[in-house]
Amino acid sequence: MIEFPEVICGLIASYACENKLLPWIDIDKLNWEGLSLNTAAIELLTNNPKKINWVYLSGNPAVIDLLTTNQDKIDWNMLSTNPAAIELLTANPDKIDWWSLSGNPAAMPLLLANLEKINWFNLSGNPAVIDLLTTNQDKIDWWSLSGNPAAIDLLTNNPDKINWSSLSRNPAAIDLLTANQDKIDWNMLSTNPAAIELLTANPDKIDWWSLSGNPAAIDLLTNNPDKINWFNLSANPAIFKSTKKEIYECLLLV
Numbered sequence: 001m002i003e004f005p006e007v008i009c010g011l012i013a014s015y016a017c018e019n020k021l022l023p024w025i026d027i028d029k030l031n032w033e034g035l036s037l038n039t040a041a042i043e044l045l046t047n048n049p050k051k052i053n054w055v056y057l058s059g060n061p062a063v064i065d066l067l068t069t070n071q072d073k074i075d076w077n078m079l080s081t082n083p084a085a086i087e088l089l090t091a092n093p094d095k096i097d098w099w100s101l102s103g104n105p106a107a108m109p110l111l112l113a114n115l116e117k118i119n120w121f122n123l124s125g126n127p128a129v130i131d132l133l134t135t136n137q138d139k140i141d142w143w144s145l146s147g148n149p150a151a152i153d154l155l156t157n158n159p160d161k162i163n164w165s166s167l168s169r170n171p172a173a174i175d176l177l178t179a180n181q182d183k184i185d186w187n188m189l190s191t192n193p194a195a196i197e198l199l200t201a202n203p204d205k206i207d208w209w210s211l212s213g214n215p216a217a218i219d220l221l222t223n224n225p226d227k228i229n230w231f232n233l234s235a236n237p238a239i240f241k242s243t244k245k246e247i248y249e250c251l252l253l254v
Contacts (some may be wrong), residue, residue, distance in 0.1 A: 019240035033232025
């Protein structure tokens with residue numbers, strides 16, 4: 001049985017919710033390519049099939065039924081990144097893009113069975129394979145690993161190998177970043193859902209293009225609509241509010 005990381009479990013658990021756009025969002029400003037990436041935009045996408053971007057949609061784990069019934073429209077490179085598409089990928093092994101699959105947190109069984117096909121750059125960012133990375137440290141890409149939320153112990157034990165730009169996007173590294181603010185990449189930090197307190201304390205350092213896609217930044221974005229990047233905001237699941245139970249906070253996925 002596949003054991004998903006907690007963030008993936010929370011993401012998948014939210015799909016049953018019915019989501020509505022927040023009242024202040026102007027639907028005419030939304031970007032349909034960005035929306036095609038949005039895990040909370042399923043109803044809107046389903047109701048506007050001609051506006052769907054199928055390349056981006058192929059990476060959206062919330063629409064696996066739609067992808068399964070439209071396999072001729074799938075982009076298999078993007079699908080290989082999709083944690084909900086393992087059954088579909090397993091049924092079409094000749095279409096798998098192994099570079100993309102190496103970063104897929106749901107693909108561990110496939111990756112372990114095909115070690116010779118792994119791309120170690122992408123694998124180094126995969127939170128589901130930390131044991132494999134720990135036993136193959138000579139193959140690790142430390143830039144990619146620095147963004148891996150499951151790799152904090154490995155990074156802490158190898159501080160000279162940390163890439164601080166990549167670490168700045170890592171939601172599990174907020175204590176380390178707070179203690180080393182001179183090393184922060186603020187553009188990358190603006191994508192980090194765990195960094196809202198730090199960003200709010202340093203508003204002049206916020207990169208609003210990056211922040212527009214940050215699901216934890218919806219209050220900041222609401223109060224600064226003139227600074228929003230609408231492509232990134234369109235991909236942000238926090239522009240929707242669940243009409244059932246609140247969307248699990250693990251939607252703050254990187």
